[in-house]
Amino acid sequence: ACMAALRGADEMRDRVVLGEFGVRNVHTTDFPGNYPGYDDAWDQRRFEEAFRVDVIREEGDSLEFDMVGIDAAIANAFRRILLAEVPTMAVEKVFVYNNTSIVQDEILAHRLGLIPIRADPRLFEYRNQGDQEGTEIDTLQFQLKIKCSRNPQAAKESSDPDELYCNHKVYSKHMTWVPLGNQTDLFPDADFRPVHDDILIALLRPGQEIDVLMHCVKGIGKDHAKFSPVATASYRLLPDITLLKPIEDEAAETLQKCFSPGVIEIQNIKGKKVARVANARLDTFSREVFRHEGLKNLVRLARVRNHYIFSVESTGILPPDVLVSEAIKILMGKCQRFLNELDSVPME
Amino acid sequence: IQADGTEGNCVTFVLHDEDHTLGNSLRYMVMKNPDVEFCGYCITHPSESKINFRIQTRGALPAVEPFRKGLNDLMAVCQHVLSTFERSMKEYRAQR
Numbered sequence: 001a002c003m004a005a006l007r008g009a010d011e012m013r014d015r016v017v018l019g020e021f022g023v024r025n026v027h028t029t030d031f032p033g034n035y036p037g038y039d040d041a042w043d044q045r046r047f048e049e050a051f052r053v054d055v056i057r058e059e060g061d062s063l064e065f066d067m068v069g070i071d072a073a074i075a076n077a078f079r080r081i082l083l084a085e086v087p088t089m090a091v092e093k094v095f096v097y098n099n100t101s102i103v104q105d106e107i108l109a110h111r112l113g114l115i116p117i118r119a120d121p122r123l124f125e126y127r128n129q130g131d132q133e134g135t136e137i138d139t140l141q142f143q144l145k146i147k148c149s150r151n152p153q154a155a156k157e158s159s160d161p162d163e164l165y166c167n168h169k170v171y172s173k174h175m176t177w178v179p180l181g182n183q184t185d186l187f188p189d190a191d192f193r194p195v196h197d198d199i200l201i202a203l204l205r206p207g208q209e210i211d212v213l214m215h216c217v218k219g220i221g222k223d224h225a226k227f228s229p230v231a232t233a234s235y236r237l238l239p240d241i242t243l244l245k246p247i248e249d250e251a252a253e254t255l256q257k258c259f260s261p262g263v264i265e266i267q268n269i270k271g272k273k274v275a276r277v278a279n280a281r282l283d284t285f286s287r288e289v290f291r292h293e294g295l296k297n298l299v300r301l302a303r304v305r306n307h308y309i310f311s312v313e314s315t316g317i318l319p320p321d322v323l324v325s326e327a328i329k330i331l332m333g334k335c336q337r338f339l340n341e342l343d344s345v346p347m348e
Numbered sequence: 349i350q351a352d353g354t355e356g357n358c359v360t361f362v363l364h365d366e367d368h369t370l371g372n373s374l375r376y377m378v379m380k381n382p383d384v385e386f387c388g389y390c391i392t393h394p395s396e397s398k399i400n401f402r403i404q405t406r407g408a409l410p411a412v413e414p415f416r417k418g419l420n421d422l423m424a425v426c427q428h429v430l431s432t433f434e435r436s437m438k439e440y441r442a443q444r
Contacts (some may be wrong), residue, residue, distance in 0.1 A: 042380035044424055053432045055440035065436070067429070073376035074425065080369040263357040318443065321437045328430045334370050335423045342416055 012039075015240060015302040020290045026069055028305070031102045038267070054147055061231070062313040063320035066238075068306065075235055075308045081327040082233035084221035087126075088317050089119040091138060091214045096314075098211040101170075103202040108210070111202075112144075113226045115172050116195040116315040117216055122326075127217045136181035140192055140216040143178050145259035168204050173197035175214070195316035229323055231313040235301035239280045245298050255295055258288040281309075359411035360402045367391060371399045376427070378418035383409050 013035070017024045032040045051069035058064075067075060094109040101108075119140055127138040148167045161168055172194040202210065221228035241263065247255055252275035256264040265278040289299050312320040371389040378387045379429070386404035403411040 028376070031379045040380065041382045042377065042421055044421065044428075047425065048428055051428065051432060053429070053436040055436050058437075058440065065433075070425075070429070071376055073372040074422075074429075077369045077373040085369070321433075324433060325430060328426050328433070331370070331373070332423050332426045332430075334366070335374075335419045335426070339416065339419050341425075342412065342419075 014305055016237065016305055018285065018287065018301040018303070020287075020296065025305075028073075031048070055325060056309075058321070061320060062311070063324070064309070064311050065324075067308045067310060070308065072305075075310075077331055078324070078327050079233055079235055079310075081330050082230050082312060082323060085227055085330055086229045086323055086326050087121045087218050087220050088227050088229045088302055089117050089121050089124060089216045089218055090224075091115065091117070091142070092217045092219065093134075093215040094258060095213040095215075096211075097213065098209055101202050101204050101208045101210050108212070111294065112212070112214055112223075113177075115199055115201075116317050117142075117192065118195045118317060119190075119192045119216065120318065121218050124218050126219075134180075134217070136183050136186070138217060140183075141178040141180050142175045142192075142214040142216065143212070144170070144175050144201075144214065145211045146174050146204070146211075147209035148206050150206045165204075165206055168206075169200060170202040170204060170210060171197060172199040172201060174201075229315060229317055230320075231315050233310070233323075235308045235310045235313045237305065238307035238309060239283045239285060240302045240304050241277050241280045241283065242300040242302070243275065243277060243298060244293060244300060247295070247298055248272050250277075251294060254292060255289070255299070258292065259283050260286075296327055357407070357409060357411055358402070358404045359415075360400050361415065362398055364398045366399050367397055371401065373420055373422060374401065377421045378403060378414050380421075381414045381417060383407070383412050387414075405420055 012025050013030050016026055030040045034040065040092075047069065051067075054066040054068070056064045056066060091109075091113045093148075094105075094112055096109075097103050099105055099108060103111075117140070122140070124140075125138045125259070127134060146167055148165055151164055151166050154164045158164060158316060175194055177192040201292070204210070219227040249272060252264075252266050252273050253277050256266060262279055262285045263277065263283045264275050265275055266273050268274075285301060287301065289295050310324075314320045314323055318326070351379045368391070371391070375387055375389050378384055383405050384403060386402065389399050389401045391399050401415075403414055405411050405414060
């Protein structure tokens with residue numbers, strides 16, 4: 001069955017409508033005073049009643065969950081914090097003792113910085129500015145010492161580098177943790193190493209060696225992208241497809257092909273094929289419907305304004321649900337900082 | 349924070365080390381306050397990380413009040429989101 005379109009004002013408040021050439025009702029307008037008859041002032045209790053979080057899927061490093069009843073400004077704040085302000089540990093300083101490989105020092109240092117390190121950043125402090133040495137509470141030391149040599153047991157005519165040379169591929173598993181000071185006592189069971197063992201850092205040939213010492217510090221994505229804890233964090237709004245008139249037979253078949261598979265299903269009612277919206281969530285909104293003259297005006301494509309489908313994929317340092325919790329705590333920390341400043345500084 | 353304005357009800361706060369992340373969400377919370385006549389923020393220059401956050405209130409209410417209320421409301425929202433999220437994660441894991 002088709003649903004009637006919402007009343008004008010409700011539609012403007014709740015839905016972002018996708019027209020053929022543009023998007024309408026983009027901005028949030030439900031502020032007090034805009035709509036007569038609606039009480040839009042902030043009400044914590046009403047917010048708490050309407051708000052919910054549904055976890056859809058959690059697999060390894062990726063998490064998909066819905067947040068319903070929140071506004072774009074706050075959802076975007078969470079996304080921005082996940083990308084740029086949740087701290088992690090990454091290699092910052094590389095002390096090169098010997099590098100006779102073909103990879104230049106700075107390129108090697110850049111590559112080492114981008115490797116994700118499995119170390120819980122909440123156990124460490126930020127390094128003080130101007131501190132060159134690094135203490136045991138803010139630095140992790142790693143060593144990479146590898147030398148390539150010729151394999152004496154290789155066959156005479158083989159040309160396969162895996163057989164001819166040993167240690168010619170430098171992987172991230174060759175990075176070893178060197179405890180500083182009392183770190184062995186502070187972290188007795190800890191196993192600090194890169195998240196993935198098989199990241200190829202450099203290639204060597206016999207006679208070349210790499211001997212570097214690395215210092216990892218705590219940092220945030222705003223400073224350098226290597227500190228970002230997520231592979232990516234994104235959200236989309238829940239799609240909402242309404243059929244304004246009943247669509248039957250051939251038109252129904254065309255309609256089904258216009259959307260992603262599973263969105264429109266065709267039911268057989270009294271011998272006629274009738275289209276019905278089965279699951280609008282799966283749609284990616286390619287707007288194929290607008291290319292068909294006959295179907296253009298029978299469908300309304302919209303998005304529900306306050307229903308966000310978040311997708312967070314972590315690099316492996318922290319599990320994605322921990323990242324989301326940390327992001328929310330960071331936003332609270334920002335507010336608290338300004339509240340404290342307001343209370344301490346007298347305003348004239 | 350720096351604030352300036354002639355009377356108490358129109359104030360521009362300069363928030364250092366902040367950007368759209370806090371600016372937009374705080375603007376939303378302050379706009380929801382029916383005493384506020386105008387609220388907006390802008391980033392003065394993209395190379396400097398500070399925002400100008402302006403609040404104008406109706407009547408004689410000092411502008412610091414909606415600012416403080418907005419911050420407190422935003423904290424309450426975050427607290428609720430955090431507890432709801434953790435509860436949902438627990439339920440999801442228990443049910444799997």
